[in-house]
Structure formats: C-alpha cells, structure tokens
Amino acid sequence: MIRTIAKREFLSNLMSYKFAVGMALCLILLPLGTYVSTRNYHRRLERYELDRDAHQRELTKLHVYSALHPQVDKRPPVLSIIAEGLEERLKSTVRADRHRVPCLEGKGGRMALSRNRYAQAFPSLEIVWLLAIILSLVAVLFAHDTVTGDRELGTLSLTLSNPVPRHQVLLGKYLGGIGSLFVPLLAGFLAVLVVMNLSAAVSLSASDWLAILIIFLLSLIYLSAFFLLGMTVSSLTRRSATSLIILLAVWVALTELLPNASFFVAKNIMPVASMEKTRTEKRAVEEQKNKEISKIWETAQQRAQRGELHILLNKRDNNEKGQLFRFISPETAEFLKDAFGEFETIEVKYADKMAWQDQSYVRQLERQWWLADILSAPSLARPFSSTVRALAGTDVEAFKSFVEKARQYRLEVLAFVEAQVTSNPYRFFTDDPVEEIQKDWPRALREERISRAELGEKMKTADGDPRRLLDLTSMPRFSPPKEGVLERLSRRWRDLTILLLSNVGLFLLAFSLFLRYDPR
Amino acid sequence: MISADQLTKVYEDDVMGLDHLTLEVKPGEIFCMLGANGAGKTTTINLFLNFIEPISGTAFINGIDAVKDPLEAKKYVAYLGEVVQLYGNFTAMQNLDFFTKLGGKKDVSKKEYRDCLRKVGLPERFFDTKLKKFSKGMRQRVGLAIVMMKDTPAILLDEPTAGLDPRGAQDFLDMLRVLRDQGKAVFMSTHDIFRAKDIGDRVGIMKQGVLAMVLDKEDLEEEDLEKVYLEYMRGWGVD
Numbered sequence: 001m002i003r004t005i006a007k008r009e010f011l012s013n014l015m016s017y018k019f020a021v022g023m024a025l026c027l028i029l030l031p032l033g034t035y036v037s038t039r040n041y042h043r044r045l046e047r048y049e050l051d052r053d054a055h056q057r058e059l060t061k062l063h064v065y066s067a068l069h070p071q072v073d074k075r076p077p078v079l080s081i082i083a084e085g086l087e088e089r090l091k092s093t094v095r096a097d098r099h100r101v102p103c104l105e106g107k108g109g110r111m112a113l114s115r116n117r118y119a120q121a122f123p124s125l126e127i128v129w130l131l132a133i134i135l136s137l138v139a140v141l142f143a144h145d146t147v148t149g150d151r152e153l154g155t156l157s158l159t160l161s162n163p164v165p166r167h168q169v170l171l172g173k174y175l176g177g178i179g180s181l182f183v184p185l186l187a188g189f190l191a192v193l194v195v196m197n198l199s200a201a202v203s204l205s206a207s208d209w210l211a212i213l214i215i216f217l218l219s220l221i222y223l224s225a226f227f228l229l230g231m232t233v234s235s236l237t238r239r240s241a242t243s244l245i246i247l248l249a250v251w252v253a254l255t256e257l258l259p260n261a262s263f264f265v266a267k268n269i270m271p272v273a274s275m276e277k278t279r280t281e282k283r284a285v286e287e288q289k290n291k292e293i294s295k296i297w298e299t300a301q302q303r304a305q306r307g308e309l310h311i312l313l314n315k316r317d318n319n320e321k322g323q324l325f326r327f328i329s330p331e332t333a334e335f336l337k338d339a340f341g342e343f344e345t346i347e348v349k350y351a352d353k354m355a356w357q358d359q360s361y362v363r364q365l366e367r368q369w370w371l372a373d374i375l376s377a378p379s380l381a382r383p384f385s386s387t388v389r390a391l392a393g394t395d396v397e398a399f400k401s402f403v404e405k406a407r408q409y410r411l412e413v414l415a416f417v418e419a420q421v422t423s424n425p426y427r428f429f430t431d432d433p434v435e436e437i438q439k440d441w442p443r444a445l446r447e448e449r450i451s452r453a454e455l456g457e458k459m460k461t462a463d464g465d466p467r468r469l470l471d472l473t474s475m476p477r478f479s480p481p482k483e484g485v486l487e488r489l490s491r492r493w494r495d496l497t498i499l500l501l502s503n504v505g506l507f508l509l510a511f512s513l514f515l516r517y518d519p520r
Numbered sequence: 521m522i523s524a525d526q527l528t529k530v531y532e533d534d535v536m537g538l539d540h541l542t543l544e545v546k547p548g549e550i551f552c553m554l555g556a557n558g559a560g561k562t563t564t565i566n567l568f569l570n571f572i573e574p575i576s577g578t579a580f581i582n583g584i585d586a587v588k589d590p591l592e593a594k595k596y597v598a599y600l601g602e603v604v605q606l607y608g609n610f611t612a613m614q615n616l617d618f619f620t621k622l623g624g625k626k627d628v629s630k631k632e633y634r635d636c637l638r639k640v641g642l643p644e645r646f647f648d649t650k651l652k653k654f655s656k657g658m659r660q661r662v663g664l665a666i667v668m669m670k671d672t673p674a675i676l677l678d679e680p681t682a683g684l685d686p687r688g689a690q691d692f693l694d695m696l697r698v699l700r701d702q703g704k705a706v707f708m709s710t711h712d713i714f715r716a717k718d719i720g721d722r723v724g725i726m727k728q729g730v731l732a733m734v735l736d737k738e739d740l741e742e743e744d745l746e747k748v749y750l751e752y753m754r755g756w757g758v759d
Contacts, residue, residue, distance in 0.1 A: 004621045008607070015609040154604040158666070161569050161599035161676075162622040163591045519571055520562070520601075 001164050002172040009176025013142060019180060022138040026188030033130045034195040037081045042201040044076040044087060051093055062470040063431040065417050066340060067322025069097040072409060072478040074402045077393035078204060079211055081196055083128040083385070085394025092399075094406045096413055096478070098347045101355030102406035104362050104399055127192060128388040131219055132381040135185065136226040136255055140247045142181055143230020145240035146173050147517060152240060156519040170231070170514050174507070177227050178220075185223060189216055211391045211485045218391075221499050222384040226251075228506035235513035255381040262375035262382075270371050272364040282357055289350040296339050303335065325430045326462060327441040327455065333426050340428040348414070369396070380502060383495030390492045393483070397491050401481040412476040431468040521547050521705035522568065522597075522674045527577035529563055529729075537563040539729040540577065547673060550696065550706040552720035553731075554713060560729040561709035565676045568707075569599060581674050595624060598667040602679040605659060608652030612637055612662045615651060616669060623670040633669070639698075640665045641691055657688030664695055675699060677708040681715060693719045 013019050055071045062068055074092035094102040150156035159169060193212070196202050204212075230247055237243040314325050325336060376382040389395040421428050426437065441458075444450045462468055489496070522545040529537035538560045545551040553561045566572045568579050570590035579586040582596035606615045616633050637647055640661040651659060660680065667675055677696075681689040689712075696719060700706055710716050716723045725733045 001622065004618065008610075008618050012607055012609055153606065153608075154601050155606060157569070157571065157601055158599065158604055158606075158619060158663075159622060160571065161594060161597070162619070162670075163594040163624055164622055165591060520566060 002168050002175065005159075005164075005169055005172025006176035006179065009146075009173050010179045013177065013180035014183070018138075018141045019184070021141065022181070022184040023187060025134050025138060026184040027191055029130055029134060030127065030188040031191040031195045033127050034081065034192045037084065037127055038196055038199045038202065040084065040088075041076060041078065041081045042199060044080070045201055048073055048075055048092065055093075059472050059475075060469070062322070062472070063324050063468055064322050065421060065428045065470065066343075067324070068413070068417060068470070068472075069095055069099070069322075070409075070413055070475075070478075071095050072102075072406050074399070075480065077398075078202055078208055079215075079392035080394045081127065081202070082192070082212075082215060083389040083392035083394050084126045085128075085389035085392060086396060086399060087394050090396075090399045092402075094403060096406050096410035098344060098410075098414055098417075099351055101351050101358075102403045102410060103355060103358040104396075104403055128385045128392075131188075131388070132222070132385050133255055134188075135181075135219060135223045136251055136381060138184060139181060139223045139226035140230050140244075140251050142177055143227045144234055144244040144247050146177060146231050147234040147514060148237055148240040148243050149234075151238065151517075151519055160519050166515055167511060170511055174228070174231065177231075178224055181223055181227060182220065185216075185219055189219075207485050211488075214485065214489060215388050215391055218384060218387055218496075218499070221503060222380060225380050225499060225502045225506060228503060228510055232506055232510040232513060235510050235517050254379045258379040259372075259376045259382045262379075263372040265375055266368045266372035270364070270368045272368055273361065278357060278361050282354055285350060285353050285357065289346060292346050293343060296342055300335065300339065308335075323429055326432055326459065328430060328432065328437060329440050329442045330437055332442075333430065333432075333437045336429050337425045341425075344428070377495070377498050378502075380499065383492075383498045387489070387492040387495045387499070390488050391485065393488065395491075398481075398483075398488075401483065405481045406478070409476065409478045416475050427470075431462070431470075521545055521582060522551075522676070522707050523580045524564070524567075525578045525580075527564070527567055527574050527579050529560075529567060529572065529574050536729040537572075538567065538574070541729075541731050543724065543731060543734070545674075545705040545707050547705050548700055548703045549721045550700050550708060550719055552716035552723045553707065553709045553726055554711070554716050554723055555709070555726035556711075559726040561726055562678055563729070564726075565599070565678050565707070565709060568597065568676055569594070596672050597674040597676055598623070598670040598672045599676045600660075600663045600667050600678070600680050602682045604663045606651050606662060609650055611648045611650055612642060612654075612665075613647050615662055616665055619666040620669040623666075623672075625669065628669070633665075636665045636669050637662070639668065640695060657684050657691075660684060660688070660692060664692065668699070673704055675704055675706045677706065679710055680708065681710065681712060689715065 051071075052073045055073065059068075059070065071093055076087055076092070080087045089107060091105040091107055094105070096102055145152075147156065150159065160166070189212075197204070229250065230243075233247050233250070234240075234243045237246065308331060314323065325332075328336070373382070373386070386395065390397060424434070426432065426434065430437070441450065441455065445452070445455060524541045524543050527538055527541040531537050541560070541564060543551070553564065555561045563572070567574050568581060568586050570586055570593070574587060581593040584593040584596065586593040607618070610618070613630070613633055616637065617628070620628055620633070634644075634647060638644070642658060642661045642665070646654070646658065651662065654662070663680075681692055684692060693715060696706060696708075700721075708716075708719075721737055723735045724731050725735075
C-alpha cells in the first residue's frame with residue numbers, strides 16, 4: 001500500500017508546476033553558480049601557485065639565516081567550488097619563522113576575523129548556500145500541500161475511507177515526495193559536476209568523489225528535513241495557502257534570520273575584547289622587544305665608536321628580510337655571533353608572547369562562534385552548510401589544522417637553523433667563510449695590505465658567488481595536513497546528528513499530527 | 521449491514537454533533553438522511569468511517585465495530601463525498617486504478633476498469649483524459665466507479681448529487697438503484713427532499729444531531745415529504 005501511495009505521490013509531483021519550478025531552479029542556478037565558483041577557484045589556484053613558487057624562489061636567494069622567513073601556503077581544495085567557506089576570508093599563507101608563531105588570520109589582518117562570519121559565510125552564488133536555499137525552498141513547495149492539498153481535493157477522506165493505516169499514508173506520501181525531490185537534486189548535482197569538470201583546473205581525486213557522494217546524501221537528508229517540516233505544517237493546517245504562508249515564514253526564519261540572529265546574540269553574550277585593546281597590547285609587547293634589541297645595537301655602536309668593531313659591509317639580505325654582514329673582523333664576528341644569538345632568543349620569546357595574545361583573541365572568537373553555532377543549530381541550513389564546508393576542507397577547522405601544521409613546521413625550521421648555526425655560528429649574519437673572517441680584511445685595509453679597489457673587486461665577486469648562498473636542500477619541507485573525508489565528516493558529528501534527529505523528530509511530529517487530522 | 525446503536529458525538533466546543541443515533545440500513549436498501557447544514561448527517565458518516573471518534577455508542581459495518589476495528593470495517597464499506605475532485609493530473613483510469621488498489625484489490629485488468637467506467641456512463645473518449653478537464657458530473661461518475669470497483673456490501677454517500685445538473689443527478693440516482701438491486705446497503709445524506717423521496721426506501725429526518733423521524737416507502741407514498749420536513753423543522757423553532 002505504501003508503494004501505491006508513494007508512486008501516486010511521485011507521479012503527481014512530477015506532473016506539477018512545483019516540479020517544473022524545482023527543476024528550473026536547480027538546472028539554472030546551480031550550474032550558473034558552479035561556473036562562477038569554478039572561475040573563482042581557478043583564480044585562487046593560480047594565486048596559490050604563484051605565491052608558492054615565489055616563496056620557494058625566495059629561499060634560493062638567501063645568504064644568511066637571519067633572512068630565512070619561510071612562508072607556507074594552503075592549497076585551495078577543489079571542493080571549494082561547492083563550498084567556498086572561508087577560502088576568501090582567511091589567509092592561506094602564513095610565515096613560519098622565529099619572528100612569528102602562525103595564527104589564524106583574516107585576509108584583512110588578524111582582526112578581520114571578528115567580522116560577522118555568518119553574513120560572510122554566505123557569499124553570493126556559493127553552491128552550498130544555493131543548495132541550502134534552493135533545496136529547502138523546493139522541499140517546502142513540494143510538501144506544503146501533502147495533506148491539505150488532498151483534503152481540499154476530497155481525496156484524503158476518500159483515501160482514508162479505505163483500509164489503509166494512516167502511518168502508511170504518511171510514509172507513502174513522504175517516500176513519493178522525497179522520490180520526486182530526488183530528481184531535481186540529482187539533475188542539479190549532475191549539472192554541477194559537468195560544469196566543474198569542464199574546467200581544466202579541476203581534477204577530482206577518489207576522496208573528492210567520496211566527499212561529493214556524501215554531500216549529495218547530506219543534501220538529501222537536509223531536503224528530507226525540510227520536506228518533513230512541510231508535512232508537519234501541512235498536517236497542522238486546513239488549507240494549502242495557509243500552510244504555504246506559514247512555511248515560507250518559517251523558511252526565511254530558519255535559513256536567513258536564525259543564523260544571523262544567532263551571531264548577533266552570541267556577539268552580545270560573549271563579546272570579544274576590542275580590536276584596539278588587543279592592538280595596543282601587541283604594540284606594547286613589540287616596543288619592549290625593540291627596546292631589548294636596540295640595547296644590543298647600542299652596545300655595538302659604542303664598541304664601533306671605540307674602534308673595537310669593524311664592519312666593511314652591512315646590507316639587507318633578500319628584500320630587507322635579514323641583515324647580511326661581510327668582511328668583518330674576527331672580534332666583530334664574535335660580537336655579532338653573541339648578538340644574533342640573543343636576538344634569536346628575544347625574537348622567539350616575544351613571538352611566543354604575541355602568539356599568546358593572538359591565540360587568546362582567537363579563543364574569544366571561537367567561543368563566540370561556538371555559541372553562535374549552538375544557537376543557529378535549529379536552522380538546519382547552518383548544520384548542513386557547515387558539514388558541507390567541513391567536507392570541502394574550507395571550514396575554520398581546516399584552517400586551524402593548516403595553522404597547527406605550520407606551527408609544527410616552524411619548530412622544525414627553528415631546530416634546523418639551530419643545527420646549522422651550531423656547525424657555523426657566523427652563518428646567521430654573514431656569508432663570509434670562516435677562513436675569510438680569520439683574514440680580518442678590515443685590519444688588512446687599515447694596514448694597507450689590501451687596496452680599496454681590490455676589496456671592491458672581492459665584494460663584487462662575493463655578490464655573484466653561488467657558494468655564498470645558503471644550502472637549504474636539507475631544510476624540512478612543509479607537508480599540509482592530510483585529513484580523510486570521514487575524519488572531516490566526524491568533526492561535524494553534532495551537525496550530522498542534528499540533521500538526522502530533526503528528520504526523525506519531524507516525522508514523528510508529522511505522524512502524531514496526521515493521526516489526529518480531520519480529513520473532511 | 522450499516523447500523524448504529526446510541527451513537528453519540530459531542531464536539532470539543534460542546535456542540536452536540538450526534539445524539540444517541542440508532543438506525544439500521546439493510547442489504548438492498550437505500551436510506552436517505554435529510555437535514556439542514558449541521559444537523560449531523562456528515563457526522564454520522566464520519567463516525568462510520570472513524571474519521572472522528574464517538575463519545576459513546578457503537579457503529580457497525582457488516583457486523584464489525586467501526587470504532588474498535590476501523591481498518592477491518594473499512595474493507596466492507598465504500599464512500600463518496602460531495603467534494604471529490606480526485607487527482608486532476610491523473611486520467612480517469614489512473615484515478616480508478618489508484619483507489620481500487622487502496623481498497624485492497626490487486627491484479628485488476630484494464631478491461632475491468634473500462635467496463636466499470638462504461639457502466640457509470642463515462643464516454644469512452646474520456647477514459648484516458650486527465651480529470652482536470654472533467655466537469656463535476658463526470659468526476660462524480662468516476663467517483664461512483666471507484667465505489668463500484670471496491671464492490672463492498674455497504675456504501676456511504678455524503679450529498680453525492682450536490683452541484684450536479686438535473687440530468688447528472690438523475691443518472692447518478694439510476695446507477696444507485698442498480699447498486700441497491702445488487703443487494704448493497706446504501707446510506708446517503710442529502711438536502712434534496714425530492715430525490716430522497718424518489719430514491720430512498722426509507723428517509724430519515726435529522727435535526728440538531730437527533731434522528732427525529734424515519735419514514736418508510738408507504739409513509740412516503742402517503743405523505744407530502746416536503747410538507748412533513750418543513751413542518752418538522754419549523755416545529756422545532758429553528759431554521
């Protein structure tokens with residue numbers, strides 16, 4: 001009997017205007033959105049490749065370790081086409097050097113994180129957003145008259161005058177409805193995949209296909225929840241028009257109002273310290289650091305004035321990122337060795353201090369996000385889109401994993417540099433070989449054992465000498481975090497549970513209402 | 521076949537829907553229930569179909585308690601309401617097939633469906649036409665075909681001729697006579713005094729939930745039903 005009812009419901013929907021509207025929405029908006037998203041992804045990928053190559057090239061031009069500031073880049077995941085998430089909001093390049101501990105950063109600076117994540121998390125034509133909006137709207141359109149429509153036609157009483165239990169009627173209607181919604185959903189997904197695969201930049205791995213399959217199933221679960229919501233409201237009302245008006249109001253509340261209102265409430269319940277306050281605190285720490293460093297340079301100046309230090313060349317190495325000294329006296333080398341050793345300690349100490357401040361700021365934001373997440377969970381649209389973004393690897397957790405990995409990488413780089421300067425302690429600040437330092441060229445110049453012209457020649461030769469470049473072949477390479485699809489899915493177990501439980505809860509509610517429904 | 525014993529229904533707003541109704545419709549009999557709007561005619565049908573529950577009394581279809589075992593009772597009764605538009609996107613054949621299957625019949629051939637539609641007088645060219653193009657009278661013919669396909673000993677009809685033109689209504693009643701002659705017990709609620717007199721073997725007059733009077737064939741031949749009905753209504757000082 002369920003099959004008979006489901007088949008009728010399915011065919012009836014297939015021949016309705018609702019189906020035509022659903023198909024049109026899915027087949028126009030989703031491919032269009034995919035086209036735009038694919039272009040955005042292509043642009044992100046190009047930028048990533050350019051940045052990555054530039055960062056690698058920089059490393060081949062270094063002379064001293066003080067200029068070593070490796071940067072690591074997060075490759076945009078291909079599924080960011082479906083769920084762009086925070087790809088355009090958070091920085092996907094972080095520095096992993098002694099000056100700075102990697103931290104989550106907004107593209108407009110660390111403080112940009114505090115902007116309304118929900119308002120921003122729904123950029124125009126993001127596929128997951130379109131899915132969340134279109135699917136729920138189509139489901140509501142399909143479901144609003146499942147019960148009231150039959151009552152108005154007089155077919156509900158005719159149906160129930162037969163020996164058919166009500167739960168079978170409801171289940172048949174549900175299965176038929178979901179079956180007919182499956183068609184535009186599948187058509188929409190196929191259209192998305194076709195448009196995606198038309199781009200040469202898109203290459204899907206086995207795990208991407210698995211993620212797409214899970215996203216499809218999730219969409220079905222999400223769609224089912226809204227369909228059941230429609231059935232529930234239809235079982236509460238007597239007329240289809242009333243049901244539709246109520247459902248449209250609920251739909252707007254769930255998909256738009258609740259996520260934004262939740263963020264607003266969370267912002268007021270758990271306010272984050274002002275940007276200015278955090279900035280001022282960080283500035284104070286920075287000033288303290290500069291003071292300590294200046295003190296060492298003052299000593300250097302005093303000793304230079306006293307004629308104890310002799311430096312013939314001091315220039316910036318690799319775009320102002322490090323100080324390169326050449327043709328220094330052995331005493332100067334000893335002084336700089338100690339000074340740079342101290343700089344290292346100071347930089348690391350203050351980097352940790354600033355990281356603590358950054359992290360405490362991010363922690364406050366995370367608490368706010370957590371509350372907003374909890375408050376907006378009943379929206380269904382939020383749990384759905386958050387889970388899809390997690391599967392696509394574009395959610396905040398994916399960025400946190402990247403930053404965490406970058407932090408580990410920074411420690412590896414620090415350890416590598418330490419090991420390198422243990423064997424050659426002068427390499428932090430000079431590319432002079434030890435035997436050159438021993439020759440004490442400043443003294444030789446003073447004693448006129450070498451002319452300025454000869455020294456000038458030597459300097460020119462030094463500039464072009466590839467042997468003076470840092471050998472970083474044994475430096476650790478950054479490996480991005482590797483998370484399996486199921487691992488990513490399990491991160492959103494709460495959202496998944498909400499989606500599944502809402503289905504069960506709404507079916508039971510619709511059923512209990514339909515049991516009492518007067519079919520006349 | 522269709523019987524009620526002290527069947528009573530009071531709605532949530534304390535409105536008396538049906539007050540201790542006791543009646544029996546025998547096989548091969550058409551019982552017409554007359555009454556104004558809200559008199560309790562439809563309430564009676566709804567109680568037989570278990571769409572609503574009585575506060576006391578019993579309703580039986582083919583000897584089965586329709587309150588305690590509604591699904592079993594529904595196997596023996598077919599129902600047709602006033603507003604049965606059926607599924608407009610489906611053809612007459614598809615509508616008939618769907619409701620016949622709901623009635624519990626399987627493996628019914630297309631020929632049987634066609635024969636049934638022919639019997640209710642639906643022109644052959646409309647068999648595979650979508651119902652949204654049908655007039656009310658044609659839809660009602662399909663509705664009657666659904667009733668006939670279910671082939672139950674009891675039939676409940678809730679104002680089935682309302683809105684039909686005189687010819688359509690007459691055709692409908694003719695078909696009802698055929699069903700009666702087949703031995704089916706028919707309970708029909710109606711506003712139409714003349715048709716009730718024309719088709720009914722017995723006519724009941726209901727007011728404010730009470731079955732106030734039952735007239736049999738002989739009474740109907742002797743009395744002017746319209747006069748009785750109106751006087752009775754007036755006598756109660758309402759309507």
